Amino acid sequence: MKSIIVSMIAAAGLMIAGSALATDMPAVAKKNNCTACHAIDKKVVGPAWAEVSKKYKGDAKAAAHLDQKIAKGGSGVWGAMPMPASPKMSDADRKEVVDFILGLAK
Numbered sequence: 001m002k003s004i005i006v007s008m009i010a011a012a013g014l015m016i017a018g019s020a021l022a023t024d025m026p027a028v029a030k031k032n033n034c035t036a037c038h039a040i041d042k043k044v045v046g047p048a049w050a051e052v053s054k055k056y057k058g059d060a061k062a063a064a065h066l067d068q069k070i071a072k073g074g075s076g077v078w079g080a081m082p083m084p085a086s087p088k089m090s091d092a093d094r095k096e097v098v099d100f101i102l103g104l105a106k
């Protein structure tokens with residue numbers, strides 16, 4: 001019983017911390033832990049997604065590039081810091097998050 005209560009408190013604490021750090025991030029980004037390094041409108045470890053969206057505005061190849069970048073990781077576009085690969089993320093989740101990011105600047 002005690003351990004159930006402790007884990008409920010821990011879960012509630014995580015939810016509060018997550019929502020404070022990740023305002024406006026879509027569920028798919030939270031689920032895949034993108035929010036650990038990204039926010040919409042400010043640089044965290046990785047670039048602000050609003051900046052990413054502006055950079056690729058009007059670029060027909062952007063969706064395919066970002067899809068592969070998220071799946072395989074990489075560095076050198078925004079700086080030397082690499083983004084880790086997300087090999088377990090589903091195709092549907094990647095598409096959803098890429099659509100979300102590219103939609104920010106429209």
Ligand code: HEC
Pocket residue numbers: 029032033034035036037038045046047052066069070074075076077078079080081082083084086089097101
């Ligand atoms: C450990 C930190 C970290 C995590 C977790 C992370 N990113 Fe990144 N992300 C980065 C860094 C650093 C860069 C800059 C890479 C570069 O300069 O090429 C980046 C770049 C990007 C870019 C721009 C890529 C480009 O080539 O312009 C997109 C889009 C992106 N991340 C989406 C995501 C998504 C979606 C997730 C969740 C599945 C995610 N990131 C998780 C650190 C992270």
